[in-house]
Amino acid sequence: MSQIKSYHRFNKLEANFKTYLIGFVLSLFFTLTAWLITVKKAFNQETIIIIISLAAVIQFVIQLLFFLHLGKESRPRYRLLVFSVMLLIVLILVIGSLWIMANLNHNMTIKQMENYMVQQGNGGI
Amino acid sequence: MNEVDIKTISHKKLLNRIYKAEESKFFETASFGFFVYLMTDLVLFASLFAVYAVLEANTVGGPSGQQIFNLNNVLLETLALLISSFTMGLAILSMKKNHRNKVLGYLVISFLLGLVFLLIEMTEFNHLIAIGDSWRRSGFLSGFFVLVGTHGLHIMVGLIWMAIMFYKILKFGLSRVNIRRLTLLSMFWHFLDIVWIFIFTIVYLYGALGR
Numbered sequence: 001m002s003q004i005k006s007y008h009r010f011n012k013l014e015a016n017f018k019t020y021l022i023g024f025v026l027s028l029f030f031t032l033t034a035w036l037i038t039v040k041k042a043f044n045q046e047t048i049i050i051i052i053s054l055a056a057v058i059q060f061v062i063q064l065l066f067f068l069h070l071g072k073e074s075r076p077r078y079r080l081l082v083f084s085v086m087l088l089i090v091l092i093l094v095i096g097s098l099w100i101m102a103n104l105n106h107n108m109t110i111k112q113m114e115n116y117m118v119q120q121g122n123g124g125i
Numbered sequence: 126m127n128e129v130d131i132k133t134i135s136h137k138k139l140l141n142r143i144y145k146a147e148e149s150k151f152f153e154t155a156s157f158g159f160f161v162y163l164m165t166d167l168v169l170f171a172s173l174f175a176v177y178a179v180l181e182a183n184t185v186g187g188p189s190g191q192q193i194f195n196l197n198n199v200l201l202e203t204l205a206l207l208i209s210s211f212t213m214g215l216a217i218l219s220m221k222k223n224h225r226n227k228v229l230g231y232l233v234i235s236f237l238l239g240l241v242f243l244l245i246e247m248t249e250f251n252h253l254i255a256i257g258d259s260w261r262r263s264g265f266l267s268g269f270f271v272l273v274g275t276h277g278l279h280i281m282v283g284l285i286w287m288a289i290m291f292y293k294i295l296k297f298g299l300s301r302v303n304i305r306r307l308t309l310l311s312m313f314w315h316f317l318d319i320v321w322i323f324i325f326t327i328v329y330l331y332g333a334l335g336r
Contacts, residue, residue: 020214027207031325035200038330045334056326060319067214067315073153079160086164090171097175 023066030055030062152308159309163316166279170320173272174327181332183264190265190332193258195249199329202245203321206280209238210318217311225299228307229291235314236287239280246277269328276324279317286310 034052041048064070064083073079134142181190216231250270253259260270290310294303 017215017218020211020218023214024207024211028204031200031203031207031322034326034330035196035203038333039196048334049331052326052330056322059322063210063315063319063322067210067318068312078157082161082164086167089168093168093171094175094178097172098178101179 019066023062026062026066027059030059152305155305156308156312159312163312166316167320170272170275170323173268173275174323177268177272177328180264180268185263187263187266188258189335190269190328191335193253194329194333196329196333198245198249199325202242203325205238205242205245206318206321209235209242210315212238213311213314217308220299220304220307223299225294228299229294232287232291232294236284236291239284239287239314243277243280243284246273246280250274250277273324273328276317276320279313279320283310283314283317286313 034055037043037048037051043051070083071077071080212231212234216228216235219227219231253266258266260267287310290303290307293306297303
């Protein structure tokens, strides 16, 4: 009996039905909004891309908070630490790759590549 | 836990406090390693996202995303996975209230919705391969198949895990070990839903816009 009681008290510290429902409804809202805007092409291209990107980021945060309960742990917050480091790595990885590849494309068009190959005596493309 | 005077606190209360402290510590430490694994998985997906983003424009005569994506199916997949994630959360809540049958019920619902997701994805892949737009066609399709396929593979592992979990809870009830396993499973499942948000947005919605 005492175990059950303390179990319930432990539960209060954590998620309950309400937090899951809030997370679910919000996620549903942002998913449907992004989908509808894209399908109906409600605005011009740039606006749509900005809106659906924002919707994705917001939904990401919502699901981290309400489903994965990030930041609800006791101190020291090792999870938050690991998460921050990983987020940094992810950002470096993705932004860095795109940046480098965009630069490569920028610095060498197909025409340039052909000229370069001819110069090197390898013929054209 | 704060210092307590053993003479003034009742025996029952003391036991409660010890149990509570021990229990919350157990759940946190037991799932921390798994959390770190999920974060490394996030890096895996991030690199595949980077590959996809780099290769996206390289269609070399093959179809672009705009031509092959069926957004109705994608919405169906997204909803199935989202609801599945939600019911998995409900399973965790029932687990904490020690309702074994409810846990089993929610597990079945999550499993079926995950299966719906996987079947729609498989149908999509099958269709693409049948009309000759497999990963061999272009850089874009290679990136697409690897990224979405890796996520699908994770979903498949999650489904197998759920089936095993169902059997274990049916047989051994909500034992301490099973509670821990179910907690990890729910984290895994929520994580896959989180990754899907970005596949949904970056691959399908951006693709459909023909950026």
